Amino acid sequence: MKLIGTPASPFVRKTRIAFLEKKIDVAFEVEDVWNPESTLPTLNPLCKVPTLVMDDGGVMFDSRVIVEYADTLSPVGHLIPSSGKEKAAVKTWEALCDGVLDAAVLARMERNWGPRGQNRSEDWINRQLDKINGGLKSIAEGLGQNTWCYGNQFSLADIAVGSVCGYLLFRFPEIRWQEEYPHLASFYEKLSKRPSFKETPHPV
Template sequence: MKLLSATPSPYARKVRIALAEKGVAFDLLTEVPWNEDTSTPQHNPLEKLPVLILDDGETVYESDFILEWLEHHHPEPSMLPADPELRLAARRFEVLADGVCDAFVLWFFESFRPEAHRSQSWMDRQHRKITGGLAEIDRLVPAEAEFCVGDRFGLADIAVGTVLDYMRARYPALDWQTRHPALAARLDRLSERPSFRETVPVPQQIAGSVV
């Protein structure tokens, strides 16, 4: 099994953390999906990473679906609670984290445009999604609880940890830590976990055009 990944991607990092937590062996293949030499379109018609390449050549793509596939094929330890309400709570954190990441990517790519061609209203809208999403995560996370949902590490912790670390690294001007100190403390604790330490994002150079 191989994982086609971009190292800065929080979506790919979610999968890498889940694979590590489940003890699933895989080979990591690193690419920049924007560059001309990328093999991404050969494995995912949507041309997005991450992609799980199975031993028989079949592929599983989109991080949320990969995580679901892993839960089905490698159920232990589960990254989702057995209780239906807690499972929905974990999924809610995943939706919020992905939404914040999606908004940042849109904001970031808009910033690549020449200043005269940028849409400030578009960038402001994405910024509101980012700050609103982080505020909602802060509201929902139990401040004193060890884990985001239930009594064990799982998908909610992966989703929250990866989005917080992504915002800290890629959007330092946002300074979400000042607004949400409890989340900052939670990220510090998660960052000590081996699966987080082993998947710290590394910047990549984009040679291709993104806008």
């Protein structure tokens, strides 16, 4: 299996952490999705990462599908409850975190896309920043003073939250969420000590 992605993408990081936690070997192939010569559209018409290529040539995306698939591949450390409200609750954590990341990526694109000074919409950026801040508040409230985001063991919810924290530190260091949410900050510090997080840093 081959996971196509970039170390800068939080969605890619989420899937890499999941594979590492599940102790599943997957080759990592770095792809620049912004390069007009990229051949990724021949595999994924959306030209987005992560994209997973299976040994039989089958292709899978997006990160939510890949993570759910990864969880079925080994009995090690279940990341997603098998059914019902428990499964929906963990997937809702993931949806919340992915939503924050979507907003962060959109805000960054709006700031940086194309030549300097070209058609920036502050309203659009602020709309996305509101989603980031609202999402962070909701994440911090959901975590409360608990050890894990959902239930009493590590799950996909924790990977998703860790992916948000790591990406915001990487691309939005000006958002001072650690001061506002100290338990979330120490939670991320704890996650960062896991080999799966250590092995998948965003670039410096």
